[in-house]
Amino acid sequence: MGIITGVIGHWGWEVEDYLLDVWEAHRTPIILATSSILICVWLYLYFSEEREGLVALPRQYTVETKRTSPFQLSNPLPTTKPKVVGEKATTVGPKRIRGEIPRQTTQKESPKRDGLEIQVLVFYSSLTGKTEKAVKDLVEVSQEEINGAGTGTCRFPDAQILDLSEIDYDEYFINPPKREDGKAVDYFYLLLLPSYNIDTINDTFLEHLKETHNDFRIDSAPLSNLVGYSVFGFGDREGWPTEEDGYGFQAKEVDRWMAKLTGRKRAFPLGLGDLKMDGKARLLEWSSGLIDVLRMFAQTGVLGDGVRGSGDADESDGEYASDEEEDTETSIEGNEKPTKNKGSIDDVEDLGKMVAPSEKAPLAIDFTTYGKSKPVNIQTPQAKEMVPKTSPTYAALTKQGYSIIGSHSGVKICRWTKSALRGRGSCYKYSFYGINSHQCMESTPSLSCSNKCVFCWRHGTNPVGTIWRWQVDPPDLIFSGIKEAHYKKIKMMRGVPGVRAERFQEAMRIRHCALSLVGEPIFYPHINEFVGMLHAERISTFLVCNAQHPDQLAALKPITQLYVSIDAADKESLRRIDRPLHRDFWERFQRCLEILREKRFKQRTVFRLTLVKGFNIDEAVKGYADLVDKALPCFVEIKGVTYCGTSTSSSAGLTMANVPFYAEIQEFVEALNHELNSRGLEYGIAAEHAHSCCALLASARFKKNGKWHTRIDYDRFFDLWEERGPDGDWTPEDYMGEETPEWATWGNGGFDPRDTRVDRKGRKIEV
Incomplete structure (x- = not known):
């Protein structure tokens, strides 16, 4: 027994010496490994206990966070795991500050605002x-x-x-x-x-x-x-x-x-x-x-459309970098999340690609000849909406910034309106006629048209037809609807950088309505009542028609200025450019010119020439002079076509090569002016707006003491309308305005000197 005890004691001393040697040699790694194991065990026990104390996040679960603005659609979720303490939940760990600015949609009402x-x-x-x-x-x-x-x-x-x-x-x-x-x-x-x-x-x-x-x-x-x-x-x-x-x-x-x-x-x-x-x-x-x-x-509980917290402004000026196009618009009406434009829909109404072939209904086109057309009962039980709210056309138009009023009318804020609000220039109507672009409303009571012009931004994808076959909305519904929608779009500009306060205030009073947005406004059966409502609020009217509805044109009451689109000088060119649906389109065209000649002493009449290189500009001066000689309009506007760059226009034969340079427009204007004067027709080049690639020929009736007077006295026009009525005895000279400003006359460019011209990046351009 003693021997055994001695052996064990000796062995124990050897083990102890061995362990001491190991400790001396590996002391540091042993300490680190032990510490790591202890920390892991502690963390495991801590979080196991934490999970047992947590509850699921029911709907009534609340988190104590910093009070947010009533503009925010919802409070941000907590970035750290909550810990239940009694009945309230608090956050564990430091508060995170987020630098991201969330994209938000329009909020109709604020959250709780009591007190x-x-x-x-x-x-x-x-x-x-x-x-x-x-x-x-x-x-x-x-x-x-x-x-x-x-x-x-x-x-x-x-x-x-x-x-x-x-x-x-x-x-x-x-x-x-x-x-x-x-x-x-x-x-x-x-x-x-x-x-x-x-x-x-x-x-x-x-x-x-x-x-x-x-x-x-x-x-x-x-x-x-x-x-x-x-x-x-x-x-x-x-x-x-x-x-x-x-x-x-x-x-x-x-x-x-x-x-x-x-x-x-x-x-x-x-x-x-x-x-x-x-x-x-x-x-x-x-x-x-x-x-x-x-x-x-x-x-x-909201500041209004276009202000952060209720909707995003659709433009930026260096405050927030964006690769989106400046004129791209996003609908923020409703609760849909704003999305970027995708595909090749470049600007407005290239809707054809968005409509599946199976969804396109056959067009009920009337190919009867002029003079034999019969009145149509437009209120028959079969009448349907022109643009139903469930249609792809409605969805695409609203996404592109249009507001559809009723079932067949529309309104949209013009890019020149936005430009004028920011002091970046007005459209040609200010240079020629004294219309403030920021007080102009662009709308139409009819989205339908009887032409499918090769240069049209809609490319024939909007409703077309030769007769009115849809239900008719009352004019008061359209009138109130377009005003409300227009003011709403103006208010969206409140938060846009660069908007001038005084012009924003002025824009909240509509002074002019351009009936030329989409389709054929004169096609609307109650166009006279609608125009009368505009004039009753002293809103001037410019109406553009395509010279395919002579009966409606003859019945139209006097407006501030009446346009007729003259897109070709002969029958075959008109067929190729306007692609009219009426079989007797040329006869209708000629009849409209005769009606315009009859109206020239009752209201201001205008020829609108849209020049397309390769279609209607080469050697067409004499043909256009023949048409001017027949109708004798008060003014002739010559404008180069705007190419929107979509495949549908390419299939119609239109490319960027068909867009004339402004030098070519100037050459054409001078040639047409020479041809008219050689025939004894008293016209002259009165004004230009180079930014729009547009020039104006005016009758000598609007030249006094050697100075052109192309502008309009709008107050006098409304006085005549109220005193003598639409059928009263008055002429365009009775409401002729002040002298055309020198900067707008031929050779001076026509850019508003009150404003600053900039490029797409907001950099100033020397004019």
């Missing part, structure tokens, strides 16, 4: 004290209206005025401030500041805004919880005569950076004014618009 309080904060900077006085006067005058904008569920307390030189920017421009009493409140920021070419507090403030947006530690849009913001800038036109040369430049920069920091919650366009000239008037206009915005929010 909502909106605090208006007015920031300003001033060196001489003029801006400070203007701000205090503005708040004093507008305070009652601001308070009155509230409702039972939304209250506006007295506005607070803050001097940018006295506040801590971190308290207001990194996150909206918090009330000391802890009550929930939302904020609406107004910033009024002059621009200086010396170092001032403005430079410090701008640098802070820039650094805040670019600071990786915080959200790039930390002020997205604001209800909205707007900026007004004071300038000095004596020091900076133009906006491009610096007038109001610091206010523009503040507006741009605030758009970034708020996620584009520009509630009203940037306003600019000169206190020495029109500053007070511009400031009152700007404040009036803001009151309307606050009142809208109090009633609906």
